[in-house]
Amino acid sequence: MKWEENVRKVVPYTPGEQPHKAGIIKLNTNENPYAPAPGVARALAGLDAEQMRLYPAFPEETDLAKALADHYQIGTDQIFIGVGSDDVLSMAFMTFFQSDRPVFFPDITYSFYDVWADVYRIPYETKALDADFQIRPEDYRQPNGGVVFPNPNAPTGVLMPLESVEEIVRNNRDVVVIVDEAYIDFGGTSALPLIETYDNLLVVQTFSKSRSMAGMRIGFCMGQPKLIRYLNDVKYSVNSYTMNTAALALGVEAVRDKVYFGECCEKIRKTRAKAEEELAKRGFVFPKSCANFIFASHKSVPAREIFEKLKENDIYVRWWNKERIDNFLRITIGTDEQMEALYQALDRILKP
Ligand SMILES: *Cc1c(COP(=O)(O)O)cnc(C)c1O
Numbered sequence: 457m458k459w460e461e462n463v464r465k466v467v468p469y470t471p472g473e474q475p476h477k478a479g480i481i482k483l484n485t486n487e488n489p490y491a492p493a494p495g496v497a498r499a500l501a502g503l504d505a506e507q508m509r510l511y512p513a514f515p516e517e518t519d520l521a522k523a524l525a526d527h528y529q530i531g532t533d534q535i536f537i538g539v540g541s542d543d544v545l546s547m548a549f550m551t552f553f554q555s556d557r558p559v560f561f562p563d564i565t566y567s568f569y570d571v572w573a574d575v576y577r578i579p580y581e582t583k584a585l586d587a588d589f590q591i592r593p594e595d596y597r598q599p600n601g602g603v604v605f606p607n608p609n610a611p612t613g614v615l616m617p618l619e620s621v622e623e624i625v626r627n628n629r630d631v632v633v634i635v636d637e638a639y640i641d642f643g644g645t646s647a648l649p650l651i652e653t654y655d656n657l658l659v660v661q662t663f664s665k666s667r668s669m670a671g672m673r674i675g676f677c678m679g680q681p682k683l684i685r686y687l688n689d690v691k692y693s694v695n696s697y698t699m700n701t702a703a704l705a706l707g708v709e710a711v712r713d714k715v716y717f718g719e720c721c722e723k724i725r726k727t728r729a730k731a732e733e734e735l736a737k738r739g740f741v742f743p744k745s746c747a748n749f750i751f752a753s754h755k756s757v758p759a760r761e762i763f764e765k766l767k768e769n770d771i772y773v774r775w776w777n778k779e780r781i782d783n784f785l786r787i788t789i790g791t792d793e794q795m796e797a798l799y800q801a802l803d804r805i806l807k808p
Pocket of ligand 1: 674
């Protein structure tokens, strides 16, 4: 079959399972256990179907861009909005990683990076995290075609101090450095203020985790206007209307309700602190997490076994059959009730 020689062959990213069974406790894809801000439901009820006749507005001209600009105290020309941060990251890979030199990212990280690199034929090189799962900034000093890493890192939850982020950005002024801050609202310091100083820094965030809107698919990134213009040039060369009218309208409410947002993040941090105690009590070890999940390994029972037994108990967590991390479980922080059910299931599973 000759045509198959001309197919762009890729091994796709495997997202966490989305079980359709009722009564599942879903701690496997880092979704927020709390509903979006109440204004989102009100705006949803007020959506006008007649409006759907029209193509959506350009994201940069919407109230969503204005609300984000207002919230982060930057200009609307410093924001790019996409269909979840996966879309934003994918566009950024396509736009900024055009060098023959390899793009650098950690060996243990968001497992979409190597997939985008493969699909866009971008050469890349991974840099090993140290034994404590920390990114070593000095590894990012050799010539490269760009740098990307999450902060906090996924799936470890480990936060890199802002000084180290800046060190990487400063040592790579000739390439674009993308900091993926999908989990920054759960306890890290954003690199956003650095965009004023560094024209090569792109900070990516999402509504999927801290703003409870994974299903609406809204992500965005921030950088100097020139970076954003280049991104828009590529995006408008692929698909002009990525953001639908509903997402653009509903996202605004999630940004404006700062009180609700703060409360949700605080609840998750509290539940995470409790989870650290409860998991430690049951023989788990884990690096300190600044995200809405804990990356834990049990002292005696293999992760795979716990993963499978939890699943039999209708509790889904994430496990990767991958070198260095195959004895770890990534457990999303749910509500206190969900976590209580997890501890009880663990007590049954781990009983000698
Ligand atoms: C969840 C996640 C994303 C993407 O989420 P979207 O739903 O596409 O916004 C990006 N990066 C990391 C590290 C993530 O964990």
